[in-house]
Structure formats: structure tokens, C-alpha cells
Amino acid sequence: MSENATATAAATERKSDAAVTTEQKSPAGREIARRDTAGDRGRTSIADIVVAKIAGIAAREIDGVYDVGGTTERVVGKVREVLPGTGVSATQGIDVEVGERQAAVDVSIVAEYGVAIHQLAAAIRRNVISAIEQMTGLEVTEVNVTVHDVNFGDEVEPSGSSRRVE
Template sequence: MSEPHPPSDLTITGSRGVTRIEDVVVGKIAGLAAREVSGVHALGGTGARMVGAFRESFAGGANIQQGVHVEVGEKQAAVDVSIVAEYGVAIHDLAEAIRSNIITAVERMTGLEVTEVNVTVHDVHLEGGPEEEPDVHADHASRVQ
């Protein structure tokens, strides 16, 4: 008897068997593809990076999915990725390069259609400067639309 699998995992039934692609696989592909883009300092926000570094010291390896969330359907996937950019890069160009690299990698490796890749930039890394936690709770009225 086969074990049940979560309904969000991709299952491909062929003439000679079944292939299952779990969400974690799509997340790892997306995380690696985002890290390949020049100008990405790290994935996740500053707080997530500190927790990740603490985990790495005990687990002995990097969490490739840190800062990546995926939703996988039967034929499509959506990806949300959070990054810290290197200071000096054009953030809008960086986001497009990340989006393109993730779409190419996920579609090529899984056969899924990537419907969207949302990129959130949490911080800018200053070479040699102190890293600060972004003030995500600041209560400012919006001045722009």
C-alpha cells in the first residue's frame, strides 16, 4: 500500500509509473536560482538570516529554502522570495533577473508553469557596515501611491 502524499505535491502519472515532485523540491530549486543572481546578498530578512545562522551552526548546513515560499498545484507554481540586496545594484533590475532565473529553473526542471514570482527586498547589505534590523513596525502614513 502506498503512503498518502499532501495534495499540493505535484504528481505526474506516466505510462510506466508515477513521479511526485514535493513542494520542498520546488522551493529548493527557486532558492538556488535566486542565489545565482549577482546582486543578491542573502535570502530572507535580517532576522531570518540570524535565526538561519543559528540553525546552521547546529545542523551543519545552509537552509536553501530560507526566504522562499512556494505554492504548487497540479500544473502551476507560484513563488514568493525575500532577499537582501547588495548596495549599489538597481533593485528593479535585480528583481527581474531573480524572477527570470527562478521561472527558467523551475519550469525546466519540473515541467510546471510558473505563474508568478513575487520578490520582496527586506534590506540592503553595506559591505563592511553594520547590519541593522529593518523597522517593519514603523507607523508612517503613506505619502505615495
């Protein structure tokens, strides 16, 4: 084989290696999705937590979402808010599965009273899909929305009741 043919074969092999995607475990035991793009001069790795944060922020942007997460997650979130040096987790109520080129997202929310839940879920889906696809290049195969509760707000009081404390 000529020197030029050997160099071409080596370059082709490097390009095919660049298109390989693998999954590894981080030191904390969380899976890290590695998404490598062919033709780039290096590798791009996107961790699951990154996709989860993008989804969490996108879900919170929608009017009608009172909070994100189930009951237990929200209680833990309230405790985190009180502790110094911690804050609300952007991944609270979000579960993701990230593959080579695709991602699936589960979002748990508390809706505000009076909002059409089917329209709220559709808006969350659109925003989450758009944010993840634009920021990561991953194809979002599904966004499942679970509504755990409805928040009635502080100003709503049962009819006929009077305030005990003013």
C-alpha cells in the same frame, strides 16, 4: 462487450488515471504536490520543498543578492550555520505554492548596495522561472520578490569616522 473492447477500455481508463494530480500530506504535515504525467509508465511526484529548493538556489545565483530571507529567517540561518551537522537552508526566504501544473513563488532577499533593485528582481524572476520550469515541467505563474534590506558591505564606513580598533 468483446474481450478486445474491454482491454481497450481498461487501457484508456489507466491512461486517464495517470493524468490525475492529487495533493497529500507528508508525515511532517507538509503538502506534497503530486504531478502525474499521462502516457508515462508510472507516476512522478514533486514535493513543495523540491520546488522551494530549486527557487532558493536559482535566486542565490544572481549577482547582487547578498542574502535570502527576512530578518528572522536570516537570524535562524546564522544559528543553523554554527550548529554542527546543519547548514544554510536552501529554502530560507522562499515560499511556494504548487498546484497540479503550476507553481507560484515568493522570494525574500537582501540586496547589495549599488545594485538596481528593479533589474535585480527581474533577473531573479527570470532565473527562478527558468530553473523551475526546466527541472520540474511546472508552469511558473508568478515570482514575487520582496527586498527586506540593503547590505552596504564591510568596507563602507561613515564619512569622517575613524576606526576605533585596528
